[in-house]
Amino acid sequence: MTRMxxxxxxxxxxxxxxxxxxxxxxxxxxxTQNNVGVDSYQTTYEQAFIAxxxxxxxxxxxxxxxxxxxxxxxxxxxxxxxQEVDAMIIWPTNGQAVIPAVREAYQAGIPVIITxxxxxxxxxDFVRSFSGPDNITQGARAAEIMxxxxxxxxxxxxxxxxxxxxxxxxxxxxxxAEGFEQRLPEVCPNVTLMESQPxxxxxxxxQRVMEAFLVQYDDIDGVYSGDDNMGVGALNAALAAGRAEDxxxxxxxxxxxxxxxxxxxxxxxxxxxxxxxxxxxxxQTALDILAGEDVPFLNxxxxxxxxxENMGEFDRPVF
Amino acid sequence: xxxxxxxxxIKNGAIWAFxxxxxxxxxxxxxxxxxxxxxxxxxxxxxLLLKQSAPIGIIAIGMTxxxxxxxIDLSVGxxxxxxxxxxxxxxxxxxxxxxGDAAIPLxxxxxxFTGAILGLINGVIVWKTGVDAFIVTLGAMLxxxxxxxxxxxxxxxxxxxxxxxxxxxxxxxxLQTPALVFIAVxxxxxxxxxxxxxxxxxxxxxxxxxxxxxxxxxxxxxxVVNFVxxxxxxxxxxxxxxxxxxxxxxxxxxxxxxxxxxxVVLGGTKLAGGRGSIIGTLGGVIAIQLLRKGLGHIGADxxxxxxxxxxxxxxxxFLDRQLNRKGAEELKV
Numbered sequence: 001m002t003r004m005x006x007x008x009x010x011x012x013x014x015x016x017x018x019x020x021x022x023x024x025x026x027x028x029x030x031x032t033q034n035n036v037g038v039d040s041y042q043t044t045y046e047q048a049f050i051a052x053x054x055x056x057x058x059x060x061x062x063x064x065x066x067x068x069x070x071x072x073x074x075x076x077x078x079x080x081x082x083q084e085v086d087a088m089i090i091w092p093t094n095g096q097a098v099i100p101a102v103r104e105a106y107q108a109g110i111p112v113i114i115t116x117x118x119x120x121x122x123x124x125d126f127v128r129s130f131s132g133p134d135n136i137t138q139g140a141r142a143a144e145i146m147x148x149x150x151x152x153x154x155x156x157x158x159x160x161x162x163x164x165x166x167x168x169x170x171x172x173x174x175x176x177a178e179g180f181e182q183r184l185p186e187v188c189p190n191v192t193l194m195e196s197q198p199x200x201x202x203x204x205x206x207q208r209v210m211e212a213f214l215v216q217y218d219d220i221d222g223v224y225s226g227d228d229n230m231g232v233g234a235l236n237a238a239l240a241a242g243r244a245e246d247x248x249x250x251x252x253x254x255x256x257x258x259x260x261x262x263x264x265x266x267x268x269x270x271x272x273x274x275x276x277x278x279x280x281x282x283x284q285t286a287l288d289i290l291a292g293e294d295v296p297f298l299n300x301x302x303x304x305x306x307x308x309e310n311m312g313e314f315d316r317p318v319f
Numbered sequence: 320x321x322x323x324x325x326x327x328x329i330k331n332g333a334i335w336a337f338x339x340x341x342x343x344x345x346x347x348x349x350x351x352x353x354x355x356x357x358x359x360x361x362x363x364x365x366x367l368l369l370k371q372s373a374p375i376g377i378i379a380i381g382m383t384x385x386x387x388x389x390x391i392d393l394s395v396g397x398x399x400x401x402x403x404x405x406x407x408x409x410x411x412x413x414x415x416x417x418x419g420d421a422a423i424p425l426x427x428x429x430x431x432f433t434g435a436i437l438g439l440i441n442g443v444i445v446w447k448t449g450v451d452a453f454i455v456t457l458g459a460m461l462x463x464x465x466x467x468x469x470x471x472x473x474x475x476x477x478x479x480x481x482x483x484x485x486x487x488x489x490x491x492x493x494l495q496t497p498a499l500v501f502i503a504v505x506x507x508x509x510x511x512x513x514x515x516x517x518x519x520x521x522x523x524x525x526x527x528x529x530x531x532x533x534x535x536x537x538x539x540x541x542x543v544v545n546f547v548x549x550x551x552x553x554x555x556x557x558x559x560x561x562x563x564x565x566x567x568x569x570x571x572x573x574x575x576x577x578x579x580x581x582x583v584v585l586g587g588t589k590l591a592g593g594r595g596s597i598i599g600t601l602g603g604v605i606a607i608q609l610l611r612k613g614l615g616h617i618g619a620d621x622x623x624x625x626x627x628x629x630x631x632x633x634x635x636x637f638l639d640r641q642l643n644r645k646g647a648e649e650l651k652v
Contacts, residue, residue: 062615062618063618064615070564070566070568070571071371071374071560071571072611074564075371075608075611075612076615078367078370078371079367079612079615079616082361082363082364082367083353083616093568094475094566094568095475096475096477096479096564096565096566097475097564097565097566097567097568098564099479099564099565099566100479100484100487100488100563100564100565101564103484104488120477120479122479165473167570168468168472168473168474168475168568168569168570169473169474169475169568169569169570174474198473
């Protein structure tokens with residue numbers, strides 16, 4: 001939380017103490033995020049979330065970050081229950097391990113909204129809504145982008161590709177890989193996926209993984225990365241090896257670096273997903289639920305395909 | 320003489336004084352900055368604190384014993400993850416599934432056994448090769464983590480059993496199971512270190528290994544026992560935590576070794592061995608968790624926690640150094 005927020009919180013708390021009437025209408029929403037600072041998507045998400053909350057005078061937010069640690073996130077959920085927040089938004093570090101903690105919140109009567117990446121089905125009974133992107137569709141759309149490109153190039157029957165996945169155990173990573181691996185044989189049955197390795201949502205890790213792939217395989221026609229951050233890492237490795245020309249790079253979650261690489265013609269396509277939309281959708285879902293409105297359980301926001309061909313229709317991502 | 324008593328008081332009491340300062344600070348600051356109406360020093364909140372301290376706390380208690388010995392164990396985080404995986408995965412085995420809920424205690428036993436075996440491997444290598452424990456367990460840290468990834472690739476290992484979760488969330492006098500396990504471990508190991516021959520030998524070996532050998536202490540087997548103990552405790556920590564969460568990420572437990580060592584050092588245990596206390600480590604563990612919880616309570620940035628703990632760690636080591644100096648440079652009290 002920024003110093004400004006803290007200051008404004010201190011002021012508003014003082015105000016609340018002075019006028020009880022105001023206090024009755026203020027809504028407190030707690031959020032525990034996966035790992036702020038690991039990439040610009042999560043950092044922008046946090047900023048957008050705080051900005052959206054500040055713009056609404058009736059809302060106060062407790063913003064926490066689990067730092068990627070499951071145990072710490074469970075502790076934070078318990079702390080938020082203890083603080084008796086009106087609603088809780090969780091960006092799970094592990095879609096399964098948080099289920100018992102989510103049940104505790106449910107038993108305490110606190111509505112839980114899952115954001116960005118969903119928890120496993122066993123926990124659906126304790127969650128009011130999921131707000132976020134449809135990651136399986138994203139993986140499937142990435143497979144379509146890659147297949148269409150190979151068809152245009154006329155290599156749809158011989159192309160060999162590799163995949164760089166996100167952080168192990170993370171639902172988004174698993175779902176995108178699943179969507180991609182299911183859809184690819186349907187649209188391009190003769191394209192071979194030679195190997196998948198985790199790049200941990202990290203550009204340097206992805207670069208190392210790609211360097212190893214380049215040594216291992218003489219012929220790579222395409223790389224699918226779980227997000228553009230890793231995709232650009234892979235691109236850098238291929239550029240250093242002088243082999244980027246022959247490779248079609250497709251990612252997901254279009255980052256500014258990916259957008260720029262597409263503009264330069266080095267990177268082919270991605271999925272456009274805005275963290276600002278993501279954060280605002282999560283907060284709005286929580287507010288709608290508290291207002292007693294009917295909110296669908298899977299509250300997806302749309303994430304369209306973006307390639308070198310149609311990128312003019314999209315603004316450059318801010319992160 | 321009075322000086323000596325005062326010094327010892329500062330040494331052993333510093334961590335508790337720090338805890339009291341934190342409590343007062345977060346209570347007062349919480350009135351202004353916290354969005355919550357409930358007090359920070361609420362009884363429920365303090366009981367919750369003990370539960371949240373348990374995963375690293377149980378490991379830190381074992382680490383204290385090993386460090387008093389003059390050794391160190393960097394493989395505890397990987398052991399923790401591997402024990403968790405064995406526990407949850409074993410419940411998916413056909414014969415275990417057939418047993419229903421009766422399989423739960425058996426799964427716990429498998430996990431504890433795994434931890435003890437991994438500890439035994441570390442201990443025997445340290446004993447028989449004479450290679451420094453730092454290097455041996457650094458290798459084990461990488462090796463055991465490799466096993467974690469071999470077990471289930473990059474996927475989480477998952478088995479949600481609500482009976483087990485209910486057991487983990489059950490409470491006696493407001494203390495949930497992990498907190499009770501933590502308290503029991505503190506008590507038992509404290510008794511072991513202060514009331515038994517094994518405990519006294521641990522200090523003797525850490526203080527002066529050669530003298531301990533000359534005094535007829537069988538140093539090798541003694542060290543092995545302590546490594547088995549810390550492996551067992553790392554697995555116990557996994558049992559207490561994963562019973563309540565039901566899913567292990569392959570990179571769970573990373574950096575646990577460093578948090579455990581930090582807690583132990585904060586509690587006044589000497590890195591070189593020979594001195595330290597279980598109760599001091601309990602203080603170190605509580606201080607770290609209190610800081611995390613308190614900074615969250617007043618709405619501060621979560622990253623501040625690491626900065627503050629790092630600063631305090633260096634301050635503690637500096638204080639320790641000053642207190643142990645003799646002569647002109649000695650700390651004046």
